[in-house]
Amino acid sequence: MGYVYLAIAIVAEVVGTTAMQASEGFTKPIPSIVVVVGYGVAFYFLSLVLRTIPMGIAYAIWAGLGIVLIALTGVVLYKQTLDVPAMIGMGLIVAGVAIINIFSRTTPH
Incomplete structure (x- = not known):
């Protein structure tokens, strides 16, 4: 179940971070609530992950995949662009994971 919990934690963190962009500095109530709930869910499930997966490994996977998914979310939802060095760096993160x-x-x- 560790990897299932880790996947839930990663998705929740991506949702929370995406909502943070939409909250416009916590001036919009609904996205601000999504930020708090998203991070709450992420940290709760990350705490469950640590029962079965070593902390350093769990955090490396959580952070690494979170970075890549957030970058992709920025490209899709907010039309942000990634240059070649950014894409290479994220490829190295995925390779590391x-x-x-x-x-x-x-x-x-």
């Missing part, structure tokens, strides 16, 4: 999951003995398989 893949290496952790495929080769690390510290992750449950």
